[in-house]
Amino acid sequence: MKRRDFIHLSGLGLGALATSGLVMMGNPVSAETLLQPGIDVAAKKLLADTALNAAKAKGATYTDVRIGRYLQQFLFTREKNVQNITNGESFGVGIRVIANGTWGFSATSDVTPDGIKKCAETAVAIAKANSKLQTEPVELAPVKGHGEVSWKTPIEKNALAVPVKEKIDLLLGVNNAAMDNGAAFVNSALFMINEQKYFASTDGSYIDQDIHRIWPNFTVTAVNKTSGGFRSRQALSAPMGMGYEYLDGLEKDKAMNPAGFNSYKNTYDMLEDAVNASKHAKEKLTAKSVVPGKYDLVLDPDHLGLTIHESVGHPLELDRVLGYEANYAGTSFATLDKWRSGDFKYGSDKVNIVADKIQPLSLGNTGYDDEGVKCKEWDLIKNGVLVNYQAIRDQAKIINEPESHGCCFADNWSSVQFQRMPNVSLKPGTEKLSVAEMVKNVEKGIYILGRGSYSIDQQRYNFQFGGQLFYEIKNGEITNMLEDVAYQSNTQEFWNSCSQICDKDDYKFFGSFFDGKGQPSQSSAVSHGSSTTRFDGVNVINTGRNI
């Protein structure tokens, strides 16, 4: 399977993904195998030292080795049927070296002292071969060796240990609930990932990490055969750095939103959301088509997260800014001269955006990144001004940072690690403000929830975003549902129109479970926290057409 195909497919509907045959990473195994322990830490340390020594003997000046066991279980259902159950295991070693001032990388599934020695030697040979074309030697920001340490996602229930039947029963129950409430079709899925990663480097770190992520999702479709119309509504869940406890759907994590149904915070009630989704999908079939024009937008965190991801997260990746992604994802409008000026107004004074890999329950939450740097939080935008980027060890000096930000990541042992987006989050407002109070002050606006269609240019200026649910606000009241809504804006103009942010009580995560970048493409998972936020006078278009 080609991973880039998988990433491409993840943008499709759940139904297409389930039957594509491309959802498996690694080798299919039994569900029980996913619970078996991998090789123990002492054995991993011996193997890692084999790599470090072999590379050094061939002339490497720096080496890191990642012994990885990547586990996944994906479940797919539609209506009353189980479509696909995949249990995947991928185990191997990736070795990265610097020789003659140049990076070299090699990976192998032959996790034996001999296989690892050969792999390390290949990495050095590649580095030496590539050094002939190198014009500037690699310079790494210093990192302190951490010795032998470990880190584990603080989960309560390992989702892989929950019997498959129980999980399938949940999904089929969700489908039944949706169908009972008038859905014509429903696809549901549960994605669970466990990365068991061991990292060692010549800086003196031996880091053992156990990372868990989960994402429940569904798409409910309502059809009106008489009119030939159909409409869908996806789950308002977020992928999280949690165990199966995310599906507990605790009452304390529910909050009634101004549109009159529950939104979810740190746990999710999938069944309740499916019932709501059926009602919403039917309501969409006859909802009023939006009148295009300028509206004040009230954006729910379930929706705003993707806007943050696309218009702040990606443009502040330093490798994009420098041009390393020019042939694929593109470059960035947030150029170094704008940052150097010290007064580039990315957004209004209310906009404070932080990057981190340490927020509990988030997808980015990790002890150490994939080059052994301890994870932390740092400012990207402060009081509306651009103050920093996302940089790893070989980039830190370009922006005068004394150390890496700790956001280097590889999606598999066989992939070379590179700069990836950490969690990028909008800080909540400091003054007490609920969503209901925010809506009360809007004269002509639209309240938007959920992830919809999203498109942005290769330098991240011009974007167009849709959503799952749109509600018209007139004189402080939500009056009716809208359809055919998309907003088009320019990143800087949009963030400068930010006029109000709800307080921390409304703060929650949106997540991207399969975020693609690089050639060959790699996938990563990232969360975006925010509270409901208001943007004034944004251009809304009508996307309805007759064919």
Place this chain on the structure above:
Amino acid sequence: MAILTQEEAKKIIDKVLSYAKADETQVVISGGRTGNIRYARNNVSTSGETNEIGLNITSVYGKKSGSSSINELDDESLRKAVARAEEIAMLAPENPEYMPMLGPQTFPNSKTFASPTDAITPDQRAQIAADSLNPSGAANLSAAGYLEDFSGFSAMGNSKGMFGYNKRTSVDFSVTVRTEDGTGSGYAIRDFNDVSLLNSKEVTSIAMQKAQASVNAQAIEPGKYTVILEPTAAGDLLGLLTRSLDARSADEGRSFLSKKGGGTRVGEKFFDERVNIFSDPDHPQIPGAPWDNEGFPQKPVSWIEKGVVKNMFYSRYWAEKQGVQPTGRPSGVIMEGGDQSLADLIKSTERGILVTRFWYIRGVDPQTLLFTGLTRDGTFYIENGQIKFPVKNFRFNESPIIMLNNIEALGRQQRVGGDMIPAMKIRDFTFTSLSDAV
């Protein structure tokens, strides 16, 4: 070596089948070598080579199926893998949509393998990169590009006597050239089965030309324009339509092909009558795989004829339920073009926009197949038959259905991502806003 011969593959498949106890067993062995080289800012950034071979077993009891996969092909590993697949199958829930495995099939002779691609070396990859980097560096331009090559095989067999074997090679090359000050950007992309058809210097010269010509782009009002879509741009949008011809969605009432009151719109005239789209596994420039995703032999299919939708994709399950013959998804589609060159299309245009490619295309409304996205890496204003000046990039909101109704002219075809796509001149193409991106 990751490529097995037909005999070697058959021997292993037969061995696996002899160990199997399930009602039905299918074995797929595939493997190959993938190589790549990536460069940016006029330097090689990464390069690598991966050799992989894998064997996948699917065991079925009744309507319950299970799979296992291994990378070692010794007898002991094969036995264990069979046992594991059978164990997983027994524990699996029933799949009511399971279709029994196919019996022996006659597959067409595939022409997907080209020995020059199989014989590619790391030095050759470096040379392809150097042929792109050197001219752009010499012209004070910055090149970022990516080459990926593959040579491999796939063999499948099952307990009902089916066996197929195929070798395939491919090469994909793309390059973005930018001016040092970032005010101009150009792009070119090619894909082949045979690497000897790739001339990275020539491809890069197109991207260089576009980069230089796109400096100081002017802003013009968004709106409806006549556009000339180069084959890359036309292919970006056409694929969105040809991938949406699924029969089940149409029958279920959730496709642009669903009919008011039920049924589908197959047989209706949807597009301009110059629209003819078909697939042909024997096409010399885009040779197809011998079998489709369900193991049926690929055969020529007419999808759209004189603007009328003739066929949709039917899975085996859905075809049986509807009482029709299954029609799998093709490995590549061909849209008929015309004789005119890109220069001819420009010459006959009074006022229009030339589009090199589109970017970040996302679905907006599946009911009308409305998509949004942006132009990128070379967008130019045409007046009185000539390219006048570069223009800032546009965002579009358009449906390929509307696009194929507004055809002014079709140009020559080019291979684009495994399809054959003509350049297209389209009237009233909807640009909805401007982008400052270069």
